[in-house]
Amino acid sequence: MSVSSGVELSQLVNPPVRFDPVTETIPIKYIYGDSIPKPIDLLDNIDLEVESWVNGFNTVLKTINEDPSDSNLDLLDQFLFNHASWKDHLTLSWDFHQFHGLENIKQSIVSQVENFKITNFTLDKKETDHFKNGYKVDKLQSNDPLIECISVIINANNEFGKVIGLFRLVSTTAGLKAYTLYTRLDDIKGFEEGKRVLRPQGVNHGQHLNRTSWLDSINDRFKWGEEKQPTVLIVGGGQGGLNLASRLHAMGISHLIVEKNPKIGDNWRNRYKFLVLHDPVWYDHLAYMDFPEVWPIFTPKDKLASWFETYAESMELSYWTNKTVEHSVFDEKNNVWKVKISDNDTGKIVELFPRHLVMATGHSGEPNIPTFKNQDKFKGEIVHSSKYKNGKLFEGKNALVIGCCNSGHDISHDLYEQGAKTTILQRSTTCVVSSEFGLKVTNRGTYEEGGPRVELADLLAHSVPIKLQNLLQQQQYKTTIEGESELYDALTKAGFKLDAGFGATGLFGKYVRRGGGYYIDVGCSKLISEGKITMKQGVEIESFKEDGVIFSDGTEINDLSIVVLATGYSNMKDSSKRFVESEVVDKLKPVWGLDEEGEIKTMWRDSGQKAFWFMGGNLALSRYFSKLLALKIIAYEKDLLS
Structure with missing residues (x-):
C-alpha cells in the first residue's frame, strides 16, 4: 500500500479524504511550538x-x-x-x-x-x-x-x-x-441534577392527609392535556429521546416522549434479525444508568431494546407509545408549540402545547432511495436497508447489496450466513476499522475494561480540540493499518477500495464530518477478501431487467431475487418535513458535519427555529450531549439566552 505525507492536514478542520495513512509521527512543533x-x-x-x-x-x-x-x-x-x-x-x-x-x-x-x-x-x-x-x-x-x-x-x-x-x-x-x-x-443554579446528595427522598415521612402512593404519582406521568402541558415534547423514543428525557427529569423539567412504535425499544427491535452493536459496552452506557458488569461487550439489538424499556421505567420517564406527531405549528404570540398527536390504532387526535419541540428521530434523515432504469420490470424484491429483516428467505438465491458502509456489510454478512449467493456493490471508497483491533486503539485510555468511569471518559474524549484530535486520530489510524496490514492487503487484492478518512483521521473523523462512509469490521471483510461475498467496485446499475441487473461495465447478475439499497439517508432536517409546518422547515439549518471551528453543526444546538431542537447521534454522543441540550433548554426557560 503506497503511503505519502499528510500530517500537515491535521491543522485543517475539514481536510480532504486521503487514501493512505500518514507516514510521519506527530511533529513536535504542533505541540510545543517554538518552545524547548x-x-x-x-x-x-x-x-x-x-x-x-x-x-x-x-x-x-x-x-x-x-x-x-x-x-x-x-x-x-x-x-x-x-x-x-x-x-x-x-x-x-x-x-x-x-x-x-x-x-x-x-x-x-x-x-x-x-x-x-x-x-x-x-x-x-x-x-x-x-x-x-x-x-x-x-x-x-x-x-x-x-x-x-x-x-x-x-x-x-x-x-x-x-x-x-x-x-x-x-x-x-x-x-x-x-x-x-x-x-x-455542568449545571445551572436552581436546576442541579437530582443525583447523589440531591437525589429524591422517595417518601414523605410524617402525617399527610389524602396521601398518594408512589405508584399513583408514577402513573400520573402519562397524563397530559388541557390543564397539564409538558415543557418539552420529544419526538422519538430511541437513545436520543431517552437520554434527553432522563436529563430533563433529573433537572426538574417536565417532558413527554412520543414514540410511533408500540413499545419503547422497537426502533432497535424492528431492525434486521442479527444486528449487534459494533461499539463496545463501555462506550454505550445511558445517562445515570450503566449497563451491568455482566453485560456482553457487543449488545444484540433485541437485548438493547429490552434495556431501553427497562431504562424508561427505571428513570420514571414520561412517554406515549403507538402515537404519531402529525403536525406542529409554533405560536409566536404565546411562545408555545401546537402539536397534533394521533393514536395509531384509533386515529384519535390529541393537541398539546409544549414550550419546546425536540426532534429525536435518529441521526439520519429520510432513507435515500435511488431509482433505476426499468426497475419496474424487476420481478424480485427491492428494499432499503432500513426495511431489511432477515436473509433466510433468500437461501440458495442470488442477492445484491448496494453500498459498502456498516449496513451494507452487515446485511451482506447476514445474507451470506443465511445461504444466499451475495454480491456487494461498492460505488466509491470505504474506511474500514476492525472491531477487535481498530476500536481498541481508538478507545484506549477512555472506553475500555478497567478504564475510567464513563463520566470521566466522556470528559477525556470531548476535551480534545479538533487540531489535536486530528493529530491523534491520524496516528491511531496509522497504528491500526500497521497492526492489520494482512486484512487491508487482502481487501485491496479482492478489489475493495479503501480510504483513510478525512485527512487520514480514520473512522471517527468520517463519522463526525459525514455520518457515514465507514465500516466497523465484525467479519464481513474476511468474507469479501476470501471471495465468499462477490465484490463489484466502481460501477453503477445501468438498468434492471425482469430477473436481474445490468451494470455500467456491461456485466450482469441474473436470477436475482433481492436488491438491498444500503444507500444511506438524507439530512436529518428532511425528517422534520413530516410533522413541522413548511415555514419552520425553511428556517432550519442543515444537521451534521463540522463547522469552521470544529463543532458538529446544529445537532444539540440552535436549529434556526426558536424552541426547536435536534437530538441524535450514537449512544455515546446522545449520552454526553443530552445534558448540554437540557442545559440549553433551561437557559431558554430562564431567559438567559442572548
Missing part, C-alpha cells in the same frame, strides 16, 4: 508547579473579568501557547465553540466578561483512581519524538452555575504552558 521541551520527570515538584499554574491562571482570569484591557489580556501570554486551543461548551457563551490561537482566545475571554465571568479555577482532586492530586501525565506520543503533557481536571464557576474542564499543560524550559483548554457548564 523539558521532560516532565525533570520537574522539581510537579504537584507544586501544576497548582501554581492553575492559581496563576485563575488570578489572570479574575483580573481580566474586572478589567479586560489589552495589558491584562497580555498576562495570558505566560500561561498559553500562541497556538493553543480553547474548546468550550456553554461556559463562555450559550453555544459550542473552539477558539484556535491565543488572539482568538483573548477575544473570547473579552466577549464573555459582561455576562458569563468564568472564574474560581481550582484543581479537582476527587478523581483519585485515574488522577492523582487533580492531574496525570499523558503521553500524546510514545515513540520518537516523545510528546507528553499533564492533563489537569479543573472546577470553576460562571455567573450561571458550575463549570468542569480539562487542561493539557506542556512542560518547557520556560515553565508550564497550556496547549489545550476545555470547559463545560
Whole structure:
C-alpha cells in the first residue's frame, strides 16, 4: 500500500479524504511550538508547579473579568501557547465553540466578561483512581519524538452555575504552558441534577392527609392535556429521546416522549434479525444508568431494546407509545408549540402545547432511495436497508447489496450466513476499522475494561480540540493499518477500495464530518477478501431487467431475487418535513458535519427555529450531549439566552 505525507492536514478542520495513512509521527512543533521541551520527570515538584499554574491562571482570569484591557489580556501570554486551543461548551457563551490561537482566545475571554465571568479555577482532586492530586501525565506520543503533557481536571464557576474542564499543560524550559483548554457548564443554579446528595427522598415521612402512593404519582406521568402541558415534547423514543428525557427529569423539567412504535425499544427491535452493536459496552452506557458488569461487550439489538424499556421505567420517564406527531405549528404570540398527536390504532387526535419541540428521530434523515432504469420490470424484491429483516428467505438465491458502509456489510454478512449467493456493490471508497483491533486503539485510555468511569471518559474524549484530535486520530489510524496490514492487503487484492478518512483521521473523523462512509469490521471483510461475498467496485446499475441487473461495465447478475439499497439517508432536517409546518422547515439549518471551528453543526444546538431542537447521534454522543441540550433548554426557560 503506497503511503505519502499528510500530517500537515491535521491543522485543517475539514481536510480532504486521503487514501493512505500518514507516514510521519506527530511533529513536535504542533505541540510545543517554538518552545524547548523539558521532560516532565525533570520537574522539581510537579504537584507544586501544576497548582501554581492553575492559581496563576485563575488570578489572570479574575483580573481580566474586572478589567479586560489589552495589558491584562497580555498576562495570558505566560500561561498559553500562541497556538493553543480553547474548546468550550456553554461556559463562555450559550453555544459550542473552539477558539484556535491565543488572539482568538483573548477575544473570547473579552466577549464573555459582561455576562458569563468564568472564574474560581481550582484543581479537582476527587478523581483519585485515574488522577492523582487533580492531574496525570499523558503521553500524546510514545515513540520518537516523545510528546507528553499533564492533563489537569479543573472546577470553576460562571455567573450561571458550575463549570468542569480539562487542561493539557506542556512542560518547557520556560515553565508550564497550556496547549489545550476545555470547559463545560455542568449545571445551572436552581436546576442541579437530582443525583447523589440531591437525589429524591422517595417518601414523605410524617402525617399527610389524602396521601398518594408512589405508584399513583408514577402513573400520573402519562397524563397530559388541557390543564397539564409538558415543557418539552420529544419526538422519538430511541437513545436520543431517552437520554434527553432522563436529563430533563433529573433537572426538574417536565417532558413527554412520543414514540410511533408500540413499545419503547422497537426502533432497535424492528431492525434486521442479527444486528449487534459494533461499539463496545463501555462506550454505550445511558445517562445515570450503566449497563451491568455482566453485560456482553457487543449488545444484540433485541437485548438493547429490552434495556431501553427497562431504562424508561427505571428513570420514571414520561412517554406515549403507538402515537404519531402529525403536525406542529409554533405560536409566536404565546411562545408555545401546537402539536397534533394521533393514536395509531384509533386515529384519535390529541393537541398539546409544549414550550419546546425536540426532534429525536435518529441521526439520519429520510432513507435515500435511488431509482433505476426499468426497475419496474424487476420481478424480485427491492428494499432499503432500513426495511431489511432477515436473509433466510433468500437461501440458495442470488442477492445484491448496494453500498459498502456498516449496513451494507452487515446485511451482506447476514445474507451470506443465511445461504444466499451475495454480491456487494461498492460505488466509491470505504474506511474500514476492525472491531477487535481498530476500536481498541481508538478507545484506549477512555472506553475500555478497567478504564475510567464513563463520566470521566466522556470528559477525556470531548476535551480534545479538533487540531489535536486530528493529530491523534491520524496516528491511531496509522497504528491500526500497521497492526492489520494482512486484512487491508487482502481487501485491496479482492478489489475493495479503501480510504483513510478525512485527512487520514480514520473512522471517527468520517463519522463526525459525514455520518457515514465507514465500516466497523465484525467479519464481513474476511468474507469479501476470501471471495465468499462477490465484490463489484466502481460501477453503477445501468438498468434492471425482469430477473436481474445490468451494470455500467456491461456485466450482469441474473436470477436475482433481492436488491438491498444500503444507500444511506438524507439530512436529518428532511425528517422534520413530516410533522413541522413548511415555514419552520425553511428556517432550519442543515444537521451534521463540522463547522469552521470544529463543532458538529446544529445537532444539540440552535436549529434556526426558536424552541426547536435536534437530538441524535450514537449512544455515546446522545449520552454526553443530552445534558448540554437540557442545559440549553433551561437557559431558554430562564431567559438567559442572548
